[in-house]
Amino acid sequence: MDALARAGVGERIAYQRRVARMTQQQLADAAGASLGTVRKLERGERNPGAGMLEALADAMGVDVAVLRFDPKPTRTSVRAALPALSAAIATYDLPEDGPARPLSALRVAVSEAARWRVAAQYTRIARCLPDLLAELARAYHRASGADRTDLARLLVRAYRSADAMAYKFGAHDLSARLIDLMRWATVEAEDPLMTATLAYVRTETYFAARAHASGLRALENAIDTAPPPGSTRQAAVRGALHMRAAVIAGRAADASAAQLHLAEARSLAGRLPEGIYCGTAFGPDSVRAHEVSVAVSLGGDHLTRALDVAREWRPPPGLPAERRSGFHIELGRAQLWSGLADHAFASLRTARDIAPQHTREHPWVRQDAAVLRRLKRADAESLTSFAEWCAAS
Template sequence: MSALTDGGVGRRIAYYRSVVRPKMTQQQLADAACVALGTIRKIERGERGVTEATLEAIADALGVDPARLRSDRGAAQTRVHAALPALSAAIATYDFPDEGPVRPLRALRLAVAEAARWRVAAQYTRIVRALPDLLIELARAFHHAPAEDRAELAGLLVKAYRSADAVAYKFGARDLSARLIDLMRWAVPEASDPILTASVAYVRTETFFAAHAHTAGLRALEQALDTAPAPVGASAIAARGALHMRAAVIAGRAEDSAAATGHLDDARELADQVSEDVYCGTAFGPDSVRTHEVSVAVSLGAEHVERALDIANKWKPPRDLPAERRSGFYIELARAQLWTGLADDAFESLKVARHIAPQHTREHPWVREDAAKLRRLKRADSETLTHFAEWCAAT
């Protein structure tokens, strides 16, 4: 069926919105799910069916698996995890794609841009549903493109691979993530775009984080900075600034306080020259640098977490900052609060992160670790904390 018409679906949506998430209004759910308010009202009243796409968007906004809304039974494996093999299969023939239709270049541009918007909004189910077919189509277009279109199509491939990688990396499919990064590095020379090359260097750092090879990752980023375009124009400034932000965090993980501080200072200086926006796939500007100040403080460890708390006492990420970045701020803040004995505050921060970007929060390993620790610290059972820990599979 193209739409679920069981009235129980609407009742379950209303339950999760008003009972499990008691502070979420119908308008807030509509905004978070990118669905019209009238549609939410009719679905909850059982006056209209729910398409799979709409149900997944609502589930993302509520922070539950779509299976919980389809029936009263426990959640099955998430749709993202179930779809990862299709993503892997889609890139297996990157250099020898099957024959098939290819949309005009303009339509491919729009599809890639839409996937990028889903990525910064942490809408991973939408990405994993659309990207396998899109990656196959882009590879097909690239290999059959006339010379004048080849560079642009290579750039579109890089951007699409990046959106796919966001899903693979966030959901723990590290081998698939590494493969997608390799494909970005394969395609980017064809694009002949120095800013896009810097963006790939930014993403490649994931492999160093995953391997805990922080010192090597810092060297790789500093090498990328040496070859990055001069900071002339907003995009080039943002590309260089993003590399400095990333370098500051990985320097923190490497316990190199001087390097972390230096890169953060460089990022801040560049951010003052541009407005906050998403440049070449990465959010950059004064607010993004501020969130990274918290991240660096947490990366450097217990002696520096007071800095994270000081920032949070004076500043909160604005609503127009991408959801993934805002939720990351509260996840990092929760860890700082937990380290300083502020268990209740840490749990509140985790709940805020879930409200902003449920999928990003649910799959973040620190969230699972911290939720499990919070359950151990709170010896008296808390229904809300227990539900949160079960939601993110904390053990």
């Protein structure tokens, strides 16, 4: 990845196209460009504009930041979208007049935003969610009966995608407001599994406030009131709550509660395949990744467990990018704390390869990169480049 960072944008386009197993013609067709344009871009004979770069990234299914390899434009584009997002949610109950697509088209748009969320493609969310939320609000207030209920469910999902972007970029007040709107829309959606999922998302506010013991109590209350695990979706939602409770129990230094919830999550995961249920990845692989999260949260002697997991298992490619990169970020912290500086840096670079935006915005990455830089002042360029990339101080 460091060689790729030094490459020009044309080389990065060519590299990602080969990774996507696309021909130049296929990329041109998917991006709405000519074959000659793609060839010139890859040879460095022409520089793409912002719109073309986004079209190419969308066509290859990668984040545009991978092609730019420049943190500043991504941060700027996401933060520039936050006022528009605030305006869209401020008028949730009195939306401005305007068009609204049919329910079927809105359903597709919301599902696409959910895919961007689990893939940690926050610039796409920033680009599309303000308008989509305003459109959903218009459609909701014009609808009645079953359509209105369906639109409330779409609003919950769309608010969650917007919240992921806001939370990851440190806009915690905006994130809390989006969670409040999720709560409002969940009541209108009349879906008990969405109520349980809301408790999973709301845990962000406890992480941000470092109110870990309170967050654990809130999750345990949600588990008590969640539907019993009679169906696959019910088992997955309950299992995800246990998984989340295990991590926050670790942050609260409650090892017994952490292990109890992790065991419950593991038991439920054994009953179903890995997948995304009600917007949350859950299954045997997700639980295994969370074993590392719990070990790092508990720290001390528990770090050995994180290293043991990594020796025998790595997240498979089918796991969402955000979860895979999170595993390597947390593994890197365990390795750093265990005196394995080179391994820690390798883990951070792997996380960057998987999900650059998630990795760059993660506070642990900045902290750990800064520590690594101080520990290895003589180790040159790649570590310095990485630290500058993620704005480590």
